[in-house]
Amino acid sequence: MSAIVPVVVFAYRRPDLLERALASLRANGVPLIYAYSDGPKDPTVAADVAAVRALLRAVDWTEITVVEQPVNTGLGESVLAGISTVLAAHETVIVCEEDMEFVPGTYAYLCAALERYSDDPRVMGVTAWNHPRVTPKDVTSDPYFSGRATSWLWGTWRRAWAGVTDETCASLNEKCRALGINVAAYGNELVESAIYEPKYSAMWDYRFNLHVLAQRGLFLWPARSMVRHNGYDPRASMSPNGEGWEDVPSPAPAVDTVRWPSEVRENPGSAPLWRVAVDAAPPPPFFARVRRRLRRFVREWSTPRPGPKP
Numbered sequence: 001m002s003a004i005v006p007v008v009v010f011a012y013r014r015p016d017l018l019e020r021a022l023a024s025l026r027a028n029g030v031p032l033i034y035a036y037s038d039g040p041k042d043p044t045v046a047a048d049v050a051a052v053r054a055l056l057r058a059v060d061w062t063e064i065t066v067v068e069q070p071v072n073t074g075l076g077e078s079v080l081a082g083i084s085t086v087l088a089a090h091e092t093v094i095v096c097e098e099d100m101e102f103v104p105g106t107y108a109y110l111c112a113a114l115e116r117y118s119d120d121p122r123v124m125g126v127t128a129w130n131h132p133r134v135t136p137k138d139v140t141s142d143p144y145f146s147g148r149a150t151s152w153l154w155g156t157w158r159r160a161w162a163g164v165t166d167e168t169c170a171s172l173n174e175k176c177r178a179l180g181i182n183v184a185a186y187g188n189e190l191v192e193s194a195i196y197e198p199k200y201s202a203m204w205d206y207r208f209n210l211h212v213l214a215q216r217g218l219f220l221w222p223a224r225s226m227v228r229h230n231g232y233d234p235r236a237s238m239s240p241n242g243e244g245w246e247d248v249p250s251p252a253p254a255v256d257t258v259r260w261p262s263e264v265r266e267n268p269g270s271a272p273l274w275r276v277a278v279d280a281a282p283p284p285p286f287f288a289r290v291r292r293r294l295r296r297f298v299r300e301w302s303t304p305r306p307g308p309k310p
Contacts, residue, residue, distance in 0.1 A: 005111050005155070006032040008086050010079055011056065011098040013040070013048035017230050018055055018098040025096070026061050028107035033064040036082045039072045052098070076204040080165050087158040092118070094155040099230045102128060102153055105252030106226040110155045112255040113143070113220055122264045124160035124217035125208075128153045129227040131247055133277045136269030142259045145218040146270035148186045151205035153227045154219075164211050169203065170194035172210035181213055185271045187278030218266055224250035 007030050011018050025033065035056045040046045056066045069078065079095070086093050092114045094107070106128045117123035123145070129152040136144065167175075173194045176183050183190045186209075193206035212219065228249050 003091065004032050005092045005094055005114060006034055006086060006090055007094045007096055007107070008082055009033055009035040009056075009096050009098065010038075010075065010082065011035060011052045012038045012075070013045045013052060014098055015048060015051035015055055017101075018052055020101045020230060021096060021098055022055065022059065024101045024103070025107075027104045028102070030107050031062055033059070033062060034082070034086050035059075035064060035066045036078050037066065037068045038075070038078050039069045041072045076200075079204045083156075083161060084165055087161050091158050092155060094153070095151070096153055097151070100153045100227055101230055101249075102227045103249050103252050105254070106153070108255050109222070109226065109252050109258070110153075112258065113260070114155050114157065116260050117220065117264075118157060120264060121159065121215075122217055123220060124212045124215060125149055125154055125156045126220040127155075128222060128225070128252075129229070129247075130221055130223070130225040131245060133244070134270070134273045135221075135223070136267045136273065138269065139223050139267065141223050141253075143220050143222050143261060144267040144270070145261060145264060146221055146274075147213055147218055147266055148270060148274045149205065149209040149212050149219045151208075152229055160212075160215075160217065161208075164208055167207065167211060168194075169197040169207050169210055172207065172214050175214045176210060179214065179216075181216070183210065183213060184275070186213075186274045189278050218264060220261075221270075222253075226250060226252045 007025060009018075009021065009025075037049065037053050037056060040049045053066070053068055056064070067082070073081075083093060083095060094110050094114075110126055110128055113126040117126070127150050129150055134148070173183060173191060190206055190209060190213075193203050193210070197203045197207070225247055226249050228247055229245075
């Protein structure tokens with residue numbers, strides 16, 4: 001695989017975050033970008049969308065194709081259609097959303113990973129993101145495999161993406177069940193995606209993860225994340241609160257020093273960590289915990305206590 005690997009950027013209404021993402025793409029020397037700018041949902045965000053498009057049009061340091069949607073299609077439809085379109089012209093793709101910022105060397109790492117496993121049908125994606133909460137304890141420096149996929153700075157091949165747009169989360173859950181694949185091993189959100197997908201089109205990533213599992217495929221994960229997700233804010237469609245998932249990127253390893261796994265098999269510690277991470281109830285905010293303790297204190301001291309027994 002010697003052809004150029006394009007990066008597909010999906011952007012909506014956060015120009016401040018997009019500016020940081022574009023700066024990291026430039027620092028990585030990305031040679032080709034396809035940028036998809038979704039249209040505004042309503043007039044209140046039109047100025048933000050216009051600012052995003054101005055940033056994309058101003059890119060002059062690399063080859064770029066900008067697709068400006070005239071109406072709002074939603075993240076899910078935009079991603080599914082955009083990746084499918086780019087993969088019709090390229091064998092591989094790296095996907096980046098407007099709230100991703102990554103260190104120099106990340107693009108080279110992802111390209112090398114895509115090259116290394118291009119002909120292995122068991123490997124269906126690679127990523128440069130990770131988090132200590134879901135990193136197995138025996139992982140120290142080398143990449144590893146998991147059945148869990150991610151939508152945060154990842155790459156795939158045309159062969160692996162084929163068929164994603166023909167399925168739904170519901171049909172893929174049924175397919176996995178028929179094959180004896182325990183989707184809930186990675187957390188109930190993959191199972192519940194069958195219920196929520198008709199309402200939330202942005203759940204395309206769950207569909208792709210279910211597609212990977214239905215093919216008995218795996219994702220390649222780095223030992224340490226090279227990516228900072230900057231998108232935890234009220235403008236985010238799916239992740240306005242990132243408590244517990246704060247991340248700090250590590251330096252990207254030199255490609256010639258990476259010890260790629262020679263055996264394609266899942267790290268047994270990965271699925272249990274994901275199940276705990278996504279199924280555990282999030283801790284209440286600090287002030288909510290304080291109020292709860294104060295109420296308990298008041299109840300305890302205002303409740304009459306029985307006197308000593310005779």
